[in-house]
Amino acid sequence: STRLQNYAKRESAIDWLEQDLKDQDLDPYRDKIIVAGDFNTDFYQSSFSDEKTFNKLSKLGFKNTYVLVENEKRITIPSREGEPWPDGTFDYIWISSGWRLPDLKATVLMEGASKRKDVFGGDEPGLASDHYPVYIDIPVTKN
Numbered sequence: 001s002t003r004l005q006n007y008a009k010r011e012s013a014i015d016w017l018e019q020d021l022k023d024q025d026l027d028p029y030r031d032k033i034i035v036a037g038d039f040n041t042d043f044y045q046s047s048f049s050d051e052k053t054f055n056k057l058s059k060l061g062f063k064n065t066y067v068l069v070e071n072e073k074r075i076t077i078p079s080r081e082g083e084p085w086p087d088g089t090f091d092y093i094w095i096s097s098g099w100r101l102p103d104l105k106a107t108v109l110m111e112g113a114s115k116r117k118d119v120f121g122g123d124e125p126g127l128a129s130d131h132y133p134v135y136i137d138i139p140v141t142k143n
């Protein structure tokens with residue numbers, strides 16, 4: 001099915017990431033690494049509970065920066081008018097354990113996209129995406 005093919009693609013991407021880390025001699029438990037983007041899956045929705053993408057990232061030594069964020073503040077793709085899907089969290093920032101920042105929280109800028117009627121925001125001038133932008137503030141320290 002298409003759903004299983006999509007799962008396999010995401011899991012394969014994490015396998016490629018793991019291989020790339022090895023090739024670059026990077027260790028997420030030692031080094032400061034960020035993995036971010038649109039994962040097209042929702043860690044928090046039970047309908048995606050059988051996917052292994054996020055489990056693989058965790059086992060590699062990465063931490064989800066939404067762990068301390070309330071449900072309503074981590075929506076990155078609001079539901080669309082006339083479609084059955086609920087609000088979702090598809091955009092993530094994962095940080096490696098090497099950052100030693102267990103309390104780092106992602107912030108979602110929830111402006112503009114909530115009123116859109118189509119996937120690309122074509123009905124709203126200036127809207128480049130159907131997803132809200134996400135960022136984290138990383139404190140810089142001297143080592």
